[in-house]
Amino acid sequence: MNEYSRKMLKVPTYNLLREQDKDKLPVLDVRNLGIDFGGLTAVDSFNITIGPTEISGLIGPNGAGKTTIFNLLTSVYQPTRGSILINGIDTKGMTTHKVNKLGIARTFQNIRLFSDMTALDNVKVGMHNQIKCSFLSSLLHLPGYYKAEKKANEKAMELLDFMGLGDVANQKAGSLPYGVQRRLEIVRALATNPSIILLDEPAAGMNPSETTELMHQIRRIRDTFHIAIFLIEHDMNLVMNVCEAIAVVNYGRIIAKGTPEEIRQNPAVIEAYLGREESNA
C-alpha cells in the first residue's frame, strides 16, 4: 500500500458538478439551516447540496460561523431551523454518533485525537462500528474476538499506509508532529467508512510542502474511496486548487456560491475578505 504515498498526482481543476454525480442523490442536502444562541443568530438560511464524489469548500472570515455549520451537520448542535439530509435521511434530533453511522465523518479545527493511544488504536477506534464482535466475546476473548481484531489491524494499517502514516502506527498520537496529527485525524475519519468527510482547516499549521502533499491526498481520498469531501480552509491556494465548488459565508449567511473561478471574481467575497484572499496565495 506504500506506493500511494510515493505516487505524485497531478491536481486538476474541476467544474461545479462532476459528470459522474449527475442524476444521483446528493450525499448532503442542507435546506434553510439556522441556529440561534440565546437570541443571537449564528447561522441562518444556509443551503448547500453536495454530490456523492464532490469536493467542496466552505470559506469565510474568522467568526463567520463555518465551524458552527460543521457542528450542525454532525449534530453536535441541534439546529433551530431547517433540515439536514444525509444520503436522503433527515438527521433531526439525532445524536452525533448516529449521524456518523449515516455516513458523515469529520476532523476538528483544534485537533481532537485520543492522545494517550497509539496512532493505530486511534484508527481502530474509528473502525469501531465496522468491527463485528459481540460484547460477550470481547469480555471473554472468544475466537471471534481474535478474528475481528486481526481483520481490524490489517484494515487500519492499510488506511494508515494510504496516508503515509504506516511508520508511526505504534507511536502515541499525542507525541506526533502537528501535520501528522492532522493527517491521522483524516485517517480516523475515513476509518468510519463515511460517504462524506468534513475537514475543518486540514492545512492549518502545515508548511507549504506539507500543504501541497495534503492537496494530493485529498484528491486521492476522493478518487480511491469515491466519497464526497467538504472542507473549511483559510489557505486559499488549497481551496482554489482542490475544491470544485465553494460556498462563502459571512455573519452566518451564504454570500456567494460557485466554482473557484466565480468566487475569485465575486465582489461580495472580495469585500468580505478585504482583499485578503489573494495574500494567502
Added chain:
Amino acid sequence: MQIIQYLINGISIGAVYAIIALGYTMVYGIAKMLNFAHGDVIMVGAYISFCVTNYLGLPSAVSVVAAVVVCTVLGITIEGLAYKPLRGTPGLAVLITAIGVSYFLQNAAQLIWSSSPKNFTSIVTMDPISLMDGQLVITGEVLLTVCVSVAVMVGLTFFTSKTRTGKAMRAVSEDRDAAQLMGINVNRTISTTFAIGSALAAIAGVLLCSTVPTLMPTTGSMPGIRAFTAAVFGGIGSIPGAMLGGVLLGIIETFSKAYLSTQFSDAIVFSVLIIILLVKPAGLLGKQVQEKV
C-alpha cells in the same frame, strides 16, 4: 401552624448547611478540588470555641475569633503541606489526600479532646421568640444563623466581584493558566481561598454546634457531606447557589421527616437531589458550560 414550625426548623438546619456549603463552593470554584477535610475543619473550629469558653472562661465572642484564627492558620497549613505539592496533578490525587487529611484531623481530635461528646454551649443568649401561644418558636440560633449566612453570602459575592483579590480568585477560577499569564499569583490566590474557606468553616462550626450542641471528633463529617450535597444541589461554584442549596436541603430534609417518613428520610433527600440534578445537570444556579468544539 405546624407546617410553619417545620419550615423554621428546616431553615435553621438549612442555614447551617448553607454556611458550610459556602466554604465548599469557594474552595471548589477556585481550587477545583473537593476538599473533603472541610467538615473536619468545622469540627476543629467548634472545639477551639468550646475550649476557649469552657476552659479559659472567656466570652463567646472571643472564642469565635480564636476559632477563626486557628482554623485560618490550620487551613493555610493543610493547603501548604498537603495540597500545594499536588497542584497540577489529577483531581483525584488531591481528593484522596483531602480524605487523608480528614482522617488525620478526626483522629488527632480524638487524641486531643477524647472521643466522649461535649455539649456545646450556644453562643446565643437571646430567649426564643414564642408566637401563637408557644405554637411557633423561633430560637435565637435560627435568627443568628440565617443572618450570618446571608451576610457571608453577600460579603463573598461583593468580595469576589469588587475587590482585587476577589477578582484574582475569579480569574483563577475561570482559567488558571491565563490568570498566571496575566501576572496573578495563582498559588497565593489559592492559599487565600483556603484561608477564607477555613475561616468560614470556623464560623460554621460555632453555628452548627450552637444549633446542634453535640460536639465529637466526627461532628463535622456528616454535616460536611450534607453541605457538599447542598453545594452541588445549588450548583457548585456558585455562591448564591450554595446558599439556596443549603436552605432547600434543610427544608426538604425536615419536611420529609415530618410528613413522609423519618426512617427513609435519607433516601428521600438523596432521591430529590438526584432528580434535581437530572433535570438541571449543573445544579439549581450552576452554569451549564457548553463544551467548545
Added chain:
Amino acid sequence: MKKYLALLLACLMAVSLFTGCGSSGTTETTAAAAANETAAAGETAAADDTAAAPAIKIGLTGPLTGANSEYGLAVRGGMEIAVAEINALGGLQIEFKAEDDEADGSDKAVSAYNTLKDWGMQIFAGAVTTGSSLAIAAETVNDQIFMLTPSASAVDVAMTGSNVYQMCFTDPNQGASAAELMAEKWPDATIGVIYDSSDAYSTGIRDGFLAKAEELGLNVAVSDASFTADNKADLSTQVTQCKDAGCDLVFLPFYYTEAAQILTYANTIGYKPTFFGCDGMDGILNVEGFDTALAEGLVLMTPFDANATDDATVSFVEQFKANNDGKVPNQFAADGYDVIYALYNACVAAGIDGNTPADEACALLQEQFATMSVDGLTGTGMTWDENGMISKAPAAMVVTDGVYVPMG
C-alpha cells in the same frame, strides 16, 4: 512501574518508621494501666511472682478509634481497673489486651478477634458493639472460646451459641420493663417514642417496648419518630412531632449523646414532657458542658450510678477518673469492670489459670455461669439463664438536683 516502586518504598518506610514508635506506644498504655494507686505492685512484678502459673489472657475488641470510640474506650478503661485490682491481689493473674474493631460488624471485627487469638487469648470479654459481637460470636462458637460481652445487648448475640453470655440487659427486655414501669407510674400518659432506626440497640428496645405497650394498653401517640446515624445532626423535627401530638412522656431508647441534643432543643422551644431513657442514657449528667438542669426530672433505667456512695463504686469512679483525665465513668465502663470480675470469680472457682486451653476453659466457665451469682457495680445477685442472658434488676432513677435518685 516506577510508581509502584515508589509506593512500595513509601509504604515500607512508613511501616518501619511506625513500628519503631509502635513499641513506645504500647509501653505507654501498659504504663498508664499500671500507674493507678491500687495497682502499686504493677503488672510486671506480679507476673514475675507467679511464673509457675502464667496469667490468664483475656481479650476485648471494641471501637477504639472512630465515631463509636467513646464506648470502646470506656469499656477498656473499666476493664483495665478491674485487671489492675485483681493483679494487685497477688493471686490469679490476668493479662489483658484490647484491640480496635472500629465498630465494624464484619472484617475489621474478625481481624481484631483473630489478632487476639494469635496472642493466645483464652477468654473473650467483648465485643463492645452489637454488630461486632454478632460477627465474633460465631467465631467463638467455632473456636470454643468463652465470650462474655459487656455491652452488646441484642438477643441474637446471646442466641449465637451456648458459650456466649451478656453482661447487659437484652434490648426487648429492657423495652418491656420500660413499658411496665410506665404502665405503673404513668398509666394515662400520652407517650412518644423517638429512636435511632439505623441502630440495632435502639430499634431492639423500641420493638420490645411497642409490643409490651400494646399488651398493657398504653397510649403511644408517636411511635415512628426516628433518626439515623447519618442524619442525627438535626433532631428538632422529631421533638416537634412529639410536641404536636401532645405527648407528655417521651421515651428515648438511645445513647446520651443524642439525648443531650433532644433535651437541649426541647428546652429551647419550651417543651417540657417527662423524658424517659434506658441504660444508654447513663452518662448524660457527665457530658462536658451539658447543663444538668435540663435533665431535671429525667427518668432512666440504669444499673449503674456513678454518684452512688457504696465503697466499690466510689473507688471505681476515683480510679477511672485518675486514669482518664478526670472523666466520670458511665455504665459501659462499669459493665466492663463487672465482666472482668465475673470472669475472675468464675476462673478462681473453676480452677482455670493461664495453662488451661481455651476450649477447656470455655466448658468450665459455662458450668460456672450456669450456677454462679455475681455482685458488681451494675447489680447484686446477678445470674445468667441457659441462653447466656443476664438477669439483674433494672433500677429506675430520676434525676433530681443533678444526681440520680432511685424512683420511689
Added chain:
Amino acid sequence: MKTKMNTLLKNKNARTNALTYLVVIAAFLVTQYLYSADALSSSVKGYLIPICVYISLAVSLNLLVGICGELSLGHAGFMGIGAFSGIVIAALLKDTIPNDALRLLCAMFGGGILAGAVGFVIGVPVLRLRGDYLAIVTLAFGEILKNIIGNTYAGIDESGFHMAISTTKMPLETGGKYIINGPLGATGIQKIATFPMGFVLVLFTLFVVLNLINSKEGRAIKAVRDNRIAAESVGINVTAFRMKAFVVSAFLAGMAGALFGLNYSSVTASKFNFNTSINILVFVVLGGMGNILGSVISATLLYVLPEALRSLQDYRMILYAIVLIVVMLCTWSPKVKEYLSVIGDKLGGLRKKKEVGSHE
C-alpha cells in the same frame, strides 16, 4: 520494521497482562502452600478473603475511574447489593444445592447479576451527568441504598420466603428465621466463602477487566475518556459505553460483595457506606489510575497496613492517615518525586537497572 514494532507492542501489552496474572497466581500458590503447611496465623488467614474481595473491588472500580474516567463514590453500594442478595440466595439454596462451593458460586453470580441490574437501572438516568455531578449522584445512591437495606427484612418460615422493606419488624411465624433483620443486618449467615474461591474471583475479575480493556469496547471506553466529542464523531455511543463500563463494574463489585457477605456470620448495611467506597477509591488512586496490577498491589498493601499498625493501639488510625498523605505526596507530587528520584539515583545500580527494564 513496522511488523517488528507491531509485535513488540503486542508483546508489551501481553507482557503487562501476563505479569499481572503471574503475580496473582504466584501469590496465591505461595499463600496456599503456607496455608496448608499451617504456617499462617489466624489473623493472616482472616485477611485472605477480604483481600481478595478488595482486590476485585479495586480492579472493578479502576475500570470505571481509571479506564473510563468517571468518578464513582458509591461502589460500596453495589458491594452491599451483592452481599445481601448473595446471602439471601445462599440461604434459599441451602437445601437445593448442598455443595458449598457450588452454592457460593451461585450466590456470587446472583449477587453480581442483581448489582449489575441495579447499576443498569440507575445508570439510565444518571450516566447523562458528568464529572463531579456523577460523583455526587453515586454518593447519593450509595446512601439511599444503605438506608433502604437498613429497613429491609427477609426471612424464611413454614409458609416460605418473605421479604419486606418496612419501618417495623416484619413478623414471621414461630420457628421462622430472619436472613436480613433490619438495622441488625444479615445475621446467622452460614459462612461458605473460601480462599480458593476468592482467588477464582480475583482471576475472573482480572480476566474480564483486562479482556475488556484490550477489546474494541476498551478502546472505545478509553477514547470516550480522552476526548468525548471526537469519540462521538467517529460513531461511538458515549452513553452506551459508559453504561457498559458501569454495569460490568457493578456486576464485579456485586460478586465481590457476595463473597464478602458469605465470609462473616453477620453483616450490617452500615458496612457499605461512604467510607468503604472511599477506601476502595484510595486503593485505585494509589495503585495508579488505569493500572490494574497497581490496584491489586495497593489493595493488598493498604488492607494489611492498618492491621500491621495494630500494636499502636489508639494511634494507629492517625498514622494510617499520615501514611496515606505521605504516600500520595510521594507518588504524585512532582517536587517530591524529583527529590525521591535524586535519592534513587544515588542508590545507583540496582534500582536504575530495574527502571530501564520496565520503562513505559
